[in-house]
Amino acid sequence: MSFTSRTEALYSVQGLWCSSCALAVEAQLMRLPGVATASVHYPSATLLVEGAPEALGEPRLAAAVRRLGYRLGPPEAAEDAEARLGAESRYLTLRLLMAVAFGMWTMLASLLIYVGAMPSPRLELVMAWVSGAFALPVVSYVALPFYRAGWRTARAGRPGMDALVALGTLTAVGVSLWLLMRGSPEVYFDTAVMLIALLLVGRLVETLCRHRGLRALQSLHQPPARVQCWVQSAWQDCSLDAVAVGERLRVESGETLPLDGTLRDSEALLDLSPLTGESAPRRCLPGDAVAAGCRNLGTALVFEVTAPAGECRLDRLREQMWWQQARKGELQRLADRFAAWLSPVAVALALLTLAATWLAGAPAEAAWVRALSVLVVACPCAVGLAIPLAGLAGSTQALERGVIVRDPGAFEALARIRSAAFDKTGTLTAGEPQVRAMHSTANLSEPELLALASVAARGSDHPLARAVHRYARQAGQHKAQEVAESEEIGWLGRRVRLADGRGLLLGSRAWFVEQGVATEQAGDSGESEVLLACDGVLMARFILGEAVLPGAAETLAELRRQGFTLALISGDREPAVRRLGKRVGMKPAECYAGRSPEAKGKLLAAMPQPSLYVGDGLNDVVGLATASVGVAPLGANAMAQEGASVALLTPGIAGVEVAWRLARRTRRVMRQNLMLSGLYNLLALTLALAMPIPPLVAVLAMVVSSLSVVANSARLAWSEDGNAVRVDRAMPEAVGTVP
Template sequence: MEEKNYLVSGMHCAGCAAKVERAVEGLEGVERVELNLLTGKMTVLFEKPDSPAMERIAPVVEKAGFRLADWKEEPLAGTEREERLEQEETGGSRLVWSILLLVPLMYLSMGPMWHWPVPEGSWGLWMNWWTQGILAGAVLWLNRHYLINGVRQLVALSPNMDSLIAIGSGSAFLYGLYLLVAGMWQGFSVEGMELYFESAAMIVTLISLGKYLERRSYRKTNAAVKGLVKLVPQEALVWHDGAERAVPLDEIRSGDLVVVKTGQRIPVDGMIEEGQAALDESDLTGESMPVDRAAGDRVISGTFNRAGYLKIRAERVGGDSTLARMIRLVEQASQSKAPIARLADRVCYFFVPAVIAVALVSLVGWMAAGEGFSFALARAIAVLVISCPCVLGLATPIAIMVGTGRGARLGILCKSAGALEALSRVDTVVFDKTGTLTEGEPRVVAVLPEEGMDADALVEMAAALEQGSEHPVGKAVYEHARLLNLPVRAVADLSVVPGRGIAGTVDGVPYAVGNSGFMQDKGISWKEDESRLREFMRQGASPLYVGRGGCPAGVIMVADSLKPDSRAAVDSLKRMNLRVVMLTGDNAATARHMAGELHIDEVVSDVLPDEKASHVMKMEERGDKVAMVGDGVNDAPALACARVGISMKSGTELAMESSDIVLMKSNPAGVAEAVQLGRTTLLIIRQNLFWAFFYNIIGIPLAAGCLYPAFGLTLNPMIAAGAMSLSSLCVVFNSLRLRGFTPRLGGLGK
């Protein structure tokens, strides 16, 4: 499999995108196609790296009437950005000129009806009519791109929204022109006849107004990415040869010593070597309060230095920095397609041909019913210009773009639109305990040696086996030995059983450190009913058993403190009608204590690292929609198996790679915020889709004159064009409401 990105240009509606997708999907060797109407980005998954389909994509897209180019990492950079800005400026000036020409046209057209002063007499009337034709022709010429593109798509048998505009406005203008020419040629007056010049001009002007406002609104939808890009400083201070030197950001390399002063943003990811400062991370994590950082602490790019002086050893720079990865994730998610959009995509493919057919049926039907050609033409034009495939295509991607962008500002990074939608549907949240609900930094709270065994000697032997361990409990024992200034012995014949224990030989004596099950495997029995052990376990401490020469040597009690917001986060999820489950490798007593502290009703204890994924899979198999929250290497399989995998930024790289959503803050409350964001985004999408279908289902029959026989109601083509523009704007503005999304304490009901 190989994935490649392209830029498709020339699309003006959802029907265009649907046709391109269908055309490319029809190529042999193409596995999947996703095309984003807003950005023009098309992602194609090929069955093999050297697929012949790669060479055939460009001709297929061009045959459909569009242009294809390779996708650039920054599609709005350089000449393309200039082209977009030039297009918007040109569209604005074109709109202004269209309105200036439309005003006198409407005056001449509507003047007689309102008894306004207009040219009179035979010559005055003809001058009035021809002036209307010239003004309407000028407006159509200004907006000729609709006509040219619409006709081009019709010739390619791939009609789109521009085709509907071209047919509607073009037929109105040509009909009026025909009446004028025929009247002069045959010597009859067109007074009292509908020329439709004002309708033709008003249609393209209102469409242009709607498109112009849409383009202006699109800028706001992508404001989150633009906001993140602004966090990147263009240059930084580097400490070199005992002095500060300003260098461009792209010249900074890993290992450089970077200086950050008060009022500056940190340009790289790295570790503080000197100084201390109050750092504002709100733009990245959503946390409003500044945090104090000093030597030995790690910092991330984009963070604002409120007060202090720092020297930072650069570790990740440029495209590898946290901020750069955030920008890529947000862009990737906003350009992906949510599963809920598939229905609209299927409808869009057939929408424009169906509308043209309805317009023809309306024209022929009204003429067959005895109405004049002028009346029938007006109904057909109204059908063409009121129908809006754009509103179907915009319903989902705009909401996704705004939702993922807002999530990024809250420290919630969604890797795809599908993840955001899936998150809105979860009914079970499974937490790995260590590092998510707890601080992930256990400490030794008690050392309980067996009779005849010294406490320091017990810690010394356990630390010898645990040196180099990546497990939090092992690290806690090793750090405790260092605090006691105990020597670290050399170990031979080391063997590790992940999630259970570790064994080795120290000074020729075999030692084993691990849980009770590991000790039983080694043939070492314990009196687990001792009151001193049970008391520590009831307080949330976990026992780490130490065996020496096949006999019990003692127990080291290790405890991990809960994060301050863990209980509130669990309560919030439960108020959102979500089932909360805790997975932990702790023994049942410790696990029950922790669960009680957190108000979690369901806990699975004594879980080995490789068993987490199987527990999640069992939940999914019985119908649960699971969101798995974890941060460690051993959580990666479970994160991948869940409906939605959520990882903490403080976790490992593997966990973040395996997850669908990354929380930039280590606060479990971010899980509830993410679910709320997913539900709110899905609600907005549903509202958009409802409006899109409702508008077209009601508007098209009304435009066709279905209410005329019973109520005498018809729809003027000018009003139909205005309704079409307004429908797209409604979807855009409804989606923009997500920019003001703020998580609510207690969550949202289902």
């Protein structure tokens, strides 16, 4: 099958009990004809399968998964995943309470035997039977999920932790019953109970970690179920799901925008902190794009819907994150391979230990106990958790700091980045121009000129005219004047006739020359200008430029200090690129102007690898695909968002530094987890083979190794230092549009 004939499909898998279950599902699906790859992300229960389109139908895949006892369905909605993890937590808590309630009597009975507190051998035997009686509910009902998962993974040919747990538990119970039948009180019911109880504790901690990560993703946006919609010339209460593109919604003061849209007739003051973390409110003008998740700080606003429920930008980001989480990085694949062969090796070593100990002349019960210890210490639960938990913790921390890492493999690439390149407009700048200065050429006051400019620019879609209009409104000079007629001349200029007969022109210098308006000569400064004329006489010149986003220069300086090779690559004119580069601290040799999309790709390929590129437009798609890691800034074009493995939810590029630092920490924790789990299994197996280890000690050591991996992953929630979380959230009130 050729690569071009492949497609991908995303599903959720219900009934997963551990990471070994995920490996079993992968192995089962990989046996199906037409399936090229199958990857299950256990923390989110997400399956990403790739292959021939006809092979990826849900009924076919669901039937294969059902044979193992799992259920396949469409990707879960956030609320469904929340309900599932909540049910899993309650399920685990109930079984853990039962294990503790019955297990403590089993442990007490065993302790009385171990310390010799019973006055006679007969009472010791009775106490051993009591220990077994209290252990029965634990090793039967409470341990049932371990038996079920062990059987399923064994059927799939990928026995893992639960297969070893089930085998170890049943072996401990079997040896104990055999000893009881022989009249010996030296039973090991306490080992079986402790194994199940401590594994349940580890599983519950792991589930709570997954729950926390899901809640962080959900917190991006929780739209209301009911909204005010303009229907039949009146505002009516409607279901959010029934709202279509093009309809108008009303959002009261203090409420959150439920959908993406375009602001209608009046300006609005929006709080973007729930969405992007911006500390300063942003003032938006009619025609500006507004995004779901923003909070209305001003009077009631009306906007026109541009994306229905489930298709807003945040919905797409959430969906893309689930898609990419199902992919596996190199470290995860390494951990999977390690866990896959560890279980068969452990069983083989346990049988070898049993045979060797028995042939050496040891009693049969001693041989079985040695084999039991080998089985218990070899449980690869720490290996299975090493990478997914670290990746989930890193992704959660990144999300809380305004960075979405869609591909877990990007963590590994980000941590090794040697060069970083940036687009100019929309990446280092706000994307829309701003008036930097106004030069009057008439005997009119500044307020009078701004009032005329506001009238001339009102209603224009040209970004320069919009900037002039916004500048006049911010100065308070936007009083309504009656307009008789207005005309937009392409993207060259605008002609307006006032009710009092005066004619206004607003446009470029070249267009003014065509209209016969006298203008003075001006050099190429790299900045744009807009001219205003009244009745054929030049009145004012507005100098416009792009505002550098706050924190850009500081972020670039920090990346330079960390040894990055930097570059500014833009399709804009050289004077503009050089001017911006100087303002953000870039050297002239690091500024590349007039570059086509293909030229951007070639430059990135020639930079030290791995490389990173930050771009927001269609002309950046090639660069995003060429770079080792593509980053889409806030407000990026949809195509740029699709091509990037990292998306920023905060203004500016400070999120690049945040993502890099978190990636380094996450990769370091992943490697530490893998090393901890690998060393544990190596040392524990060596000790269990070399010397007798009480099964109870083996249980404690195995659980401690799993909890050490969980605790090490939890360290990602701590700030390494102030620089690790530095994000400049300050933004001017009116900078471009809301993405």
